[in-house]
């Protein structure tokens with residue numbers, strides 16, 4: 001950090017200037033061009049100059065700017081452009097604004113003055129552990145406060161006399177695409193982690209195919225996937241993943257492809273390459289597959305009758321309390337308790353499909369309720385004839401238990417892209433599918449080169 005400001009007025013102006021992106025500075029006009037040069041010379045402020053401000057209040061009529069630049073022909077050296085010392089305080093658990101102000105060397109009176117200095121200061125009531133407050137203090141006086149709730153957005157309050165001005169600063173991350181592919185040897189998660197995918201990305205991939213594949217029970221050794229997705233960078237540092245753009249999943253030799261498309265109304269969904277929505281009337285598994293334990297033997301002897309009962313459903317072993325979702329939109333026709341079923345829920349979907357959920361720990365819906373797909377209707381338990389927490393799930397078509405995957409043609413059709421939108425769909429999605437395949441080919445070539 002540079003030496004403290006010789007003059008707090010200058011530093012206040014600079015504090016605001018350094019938060020503007022270069023393109024906005026340029027529009028301020030030639031008078032400020034010398035400042036732009038000096039800012040560019042100061043690489044430590046580079047990140048700040050990229051900041052995208054939503055409310056630009058800087059104008060040439062601003063008397064402070066005119067004071068600062070009485071004569072534009074005199075070039076300013078970097079020494080004349082002092083940087084502001086921002087004192088950073090991280091919000092800790094159990095913190096409050098009074099404690100944070102104290103740590104920054106300010107009093108409750110300063111806090112009171114600040115909170116009264118602009119109506120938007122009430123945003124600071126939303127502070128959470130991990131958020132950051134940056135203080136610009138000079139001569140024991142609070143001149144600026146920046147509240148940063150995440151890497152991309154911050155709220156800046158700048159003193160104007162006894163009041164404060166407020167502006168929201170938003171950073172635009174750089175987006176790059178990344179590609180991963182893997183073959184599953186034991187589990188989707190381990191395969192994903194081996195190729196350095198984080199848990200959210202793996203989960204998102206599973207969600208895209210969650211209407212076609214039961215990730216709790218259908219996954220087999222040799223299944224494989226490809227995924228093209230966005231990575232977000234800030235100043236060259238990765239700050240997280242963006243959307244999955246295209247993906248392919250081969251499950252038990254059947255291959256599913258999905259591509260992300262934002263339609264002309266701005267709604268983004270996943271579609272098959274020929275424009276059918278990946279969303280279907282029924283989820284394949286009515287609970288989060290990550291909570292399903294695979295070493296569950298549904299053919300074990302029934303604990304009460306000591307026989308292998310004819311089994312007309314799917315058993316998902318999961319810990320007690322795991323949320324159970326409705327597999328599709330529908331109406332609860334029974335939410336009750338019987339000795340064999342324990343707490344159970346039956347949902348009617350349209351005319352011909354029913355789903356049943358047995359042995360629940362808690363029921364979260366009542367008979368007669370309307371439910372949406374993926375709405376929590378209860379939690380996994382072990383009530384009724386059950387020896388360990390699990391969900392017994394049944395899917396009945398016209399009263400007969402069926403595997404929803406094999407009766408897809410009898411179920412409501414997934415929505416498709418309107419024919420009028422089809423050219424736009426293809427134009428936007430085909431390059432993504434091509435990129436997905438090109439990445440795969442490159443990896444094949446690279447592998448061949450190693451052998």
Ligand SMILES: [Zn+2]
Nearest residue numbers: 313314315392
């Ligand atoms: Zn069962």
